Amino acid sequence: MSRRMRRRYLALKVVSEQPIKGRDIMDAVLKAVLQLFGEYGASQASLSLIKCNSQKNYAIVRCSHTAVDMIRASVASITEMNEKPAAIHVLRVSGTLRTLRKKALLQG
Amino acid sequence: MRRFVDLRLRPSINDPDQVERMIRKSSELGYRLVGIPLPPNATRDKVDQLQRICSDTKIDFVARVDFAPKTPGELLQDLRRFRRRFGVVSVTCISKRVTRQAAKDRRVDLLLFPATDIRKRFFDHAEAELASKAFSCLEIEMAPLLSLSGSSRIHLLSRLRREVAIAKKSNVPVVISSGATNQYLMRNPHDYAALVTLFNMPLPYALRALSEDPLAIVERNREKLSPDYVAPGIRVVRRKNCV
Numbered sequence: 142m143s144r145r146m147r148r149r150y151l152a153l154k155v156v157s158e159q160p161i162k163g164r165d166i167m168d169a170v171l172k173a174v175l176q177l178f179g180e181y182g183a184s185q186a187s188l189s190l191i192k193c194n195s196q197k198n199y200a201i202v203r204c205s206h207t208a209v210d211m212i213r214a215s216v217a218s219i220t221e222m223n224e225k226p227a228a229i230h231v232l233r234v235s236g237t238l239r240t241l242r243k244k245a246l247l248q249g
Numbered sequence: 250m251r252r253f254v255d256l257r258l259r260p261s262i263n264d265p266d267q268v269e270r271m272i273r274k275s276s277e278l279g280y281r282l283v284g285i286p287l288p289p290n291a292t293r294d295k296v297d298q299l300q301r302i303c304s305d306t307k308i309d310f311v312a313r314v315d316f317a318p319k320t321p322g323e324l325l326q327d328l329r330r331f332r333r334r335f336g337v338v339s340v341t342c343i344s345k346r347v348t349r350q351a352a353k354d355r356r357v358d359l360l361l362f363p364a365t366d367i368r369k370r371f372f373d374h375a376e377a378e379l380a381s382k383a384f385s386c387l388e389i390e391m392a393p394l395l396s397l398s399g400s401s402r403i404h405l406l407s408r409l410r411r412e413v414a415i416a417k418k419s420n421v422p423v424v425i426s427s428g429a430t431n432q433y434l435m436r437n438p439h440d441y442a443a444l445v446t447l448f449n450m451p452l453p454y455a456l457r458a459l460s461e462d463p464l465a466i467v468e469r470n471r472e473k474l475s476p477d478y479v480a481p482g483i484r485v486v487r488r489k490n491c492v
Binding site for chain 1: 437441
């Protein structure tokens with residue numbers, strides 16, 4: 142019997158002049174992962190968007206626990222979104238959404 | 250708790266608003282000390298102004314100077330004239346001879362190499378040995394790594410991987426700094442630590458390069474620049490008027 146996949150949730154803060162959309166964030170993160178680690182790396186990350194708060198410029202993404210450093214490095218390497226300057230900071234990493242929300246002071 | 254240090258924040262010194270914004274951002278990102286490069290002829294007022302902004306933001310400040318001499322003679326002259334005015338001295342090495350001189354001079358704290366021209370990164374085993382004896386550190390700026398893309402970034406990563414391995418072998422401390430010229434190039438220390446794993450720096454080593462190693466340089470220099478300093482291990486404890 143295979144073990145359930147262990148996941149990590151990352152709370153991200155987006156700094157950008159334009160309003161953010163979940164799809165733009167995912168595109169930017171995926172592009173960065175592909176640039177730094179290639180398709181093989183991206184396939185190991187199991188990346189998905191959990192939540193995006195456009196008003197507060199926050200987002201939560203989920204990835205495999207083995208890919209946290211990879212995603213963190215990729216997120217840090219993002220310098221633009223939709224061809225406009227942007228930066229994404231990782232606020233917190235957690236194993237559960239509940240803890241992440243509690244610790245990163247995000248509204249559920 | 251670690252005190253994270255960014256020894257190379259590069260706002261435009263003539264734009265006080267930008268300076269303040271970036272210092273505030275550094276504080277938000279978790280840095281406790283920032284170094285801002287100033288021109289060698291910077292006035293005392295300028296340093297005091299930056300110091301004031303930093304203390305308002307509850308962040309420590311160190312004035313730093315970046316020399317980019319063309320000859321070893323020019324470097325020696327700069328060091329003689331300006332060393333005691335700045336807390337941190339860095340040399341951008343653009344020739345082999347300058348690199349050699351900077352690596353063996355104890356007055357130089359940081360060796361910095363151009364990120365865009367890989368052929369001008371002269372840090373090899375010989376320089377590492379000299380730097381190790383002179384207590385100099387290798388500085389790696391992260392802004393070029395963020396702004397470059399494609400083959401330039403590939404070459405830079407490959408070169409950095411080699412330099413980090415050489416530094417580790419010769420016990421030369423590595424200092425990671427942002428080199429950010431605007432807010433979009435600033436990242437928190439843990440993000441930088443994740444990024445530097447791309448050139449084979451293990452996480453604990455990366456965190457040390459962002460905290461203990463740069464802090465050690467600043468503390469060592471503050472002690473040396475204090476009026477009580479006499480020589481390594483000797484300082485004035487009490488002064489008495491002898492008539």
